[in-house]
Amino acid sequence: MPRALLAAVLVLAVAAGCGARASAGGFTAGRLNVVTAFYPLQFLSERIGGGTVRVLNLTKPGAEPHDVELNPRQVADVADAGLAVYLSGFQPAVDTAVEQEAKGHSFDVASAVDLLPYTQDSEEDGDKDPHVWLDPVRFATIAGQLGDRLAAADPANAASYRSRARQLQDQLRDLDRTYARSLATCRRHELVTSHSAFNYLATRYGLTQVGITGISPEAEPAPRRLAEVARTARATGTTTIFFETLVSPKVAETIAREVGARTAVLDPLEGLTDPAADYFSVMRANLAALTTALGCTA
The missing domain is CATH 3.40.50.1980 (Nitrogenase molybdenum iron protein domain)
Incomplete structure (x- = not known):
């Protein structure tokens, strides 16, 4: 092996060894x-x-x-x-x-x-x-x-x-x-969401999640499910259909148009889109959206 090539191989081997030792x-x-x-x-x-x-x-x-x-x-x-x-x-x-x-x-x-x-x-x-x-x-x-x-x-x-x-x-x-204080006096308790990600939050604070799609946010809901959610939204006087930041809002917008509701973001915190945000700031924004949508007075 030429000397120059041998030297290069030795340098790479030493560098690799140092990297392994460093970690x-x-x-x-x-x-x-x-x-x-x-x-x-x-x-x-x-x-x-x-x-x-x-x-x-x-x-x-x-x-x-x-x-x-x-x-x-x-x-x-x-x-x-x-x-x-x-x-x-x-x-x-x-x-x-x-x-x-x-x-x-x-x-x-x-x-x-x-x-x-x-x-x-x-x-x-x-x-x-x-x-x-x-x-x-x-x-x-x-x-x-x-x-x-x-x-x-x-x-x-x-x-x-x-x-x-x-x-x-x-x-x-x-x-x-x-959360408990703010959600204790809401006029509505049904949480209509495009993605069934909020059952823990709903269970903790006495709400009922009505998810349009399942756990996977990119799943296509069956027509039967869309009809069920629309009926529930009308029956409960739902004013807001929630969608999330990382997937398309089209499904939520479809239900909202059908029942005469508006749409708003409820972030499941699976990933951040705003580098200035963190868990606490997003959870506070979610709480503000919930208190508005559910007619909470606290």
Whole structure:
């Protein structure tokens, strides 16, 4: 082998070795590598991890996370992580990557709380509803357990992780109290949404979700379902049909025209489109939309 080529190969080998050592044991430059499946888990990890973690989100900002596919680099990131944070049953590609590459260093947030069943009449009957983060109380429980998992992965910073987790739990409980107070005196309680993502929120605060489509927001509703939702909206005096930011509003607009209602955004927080927003700002915007649509007086 020519000397110049041999030298180049040696340089590449040394560089590769340095890169491997830099991320050995799930750390890079002294920070714990945390891979998260989609935005709410990224939010928790960044808030609890602070400056001692390096968070990589597998779902790009503005992307719809349900059917995300992972490229080889992302699968390698899962393998290299000190902790992979995901929600089983929500993203099949992520489930597969964790099972194959991160089984011993992962946290399935579905194991932290009881998940509600998905009950709408469709082929998805019997499945568990994944949208647990829309219940601040359950989300606070997940935050506490994530703090413990980060502490176990990085014992040198365990006290800081647990402290930040407690602070975040307090903020989530404050959010829960605000929701409960604001939604206690509403004239209407039916929540008509284009995507059946809000059962946790509805269950927590005494509302009834009426979803046009199922858990997957891109599913096409059957004509029978459209007719059922329109009848329910008329019977309950619904004034607002909600749609979300990451998918087309056409279905919601169709129902709204038929029953003489308006449309408004209710964000399921599966991903952010505004870089200035975060979990709390979106949840407050959702609350404002709900109190207007449901005629709440508190």
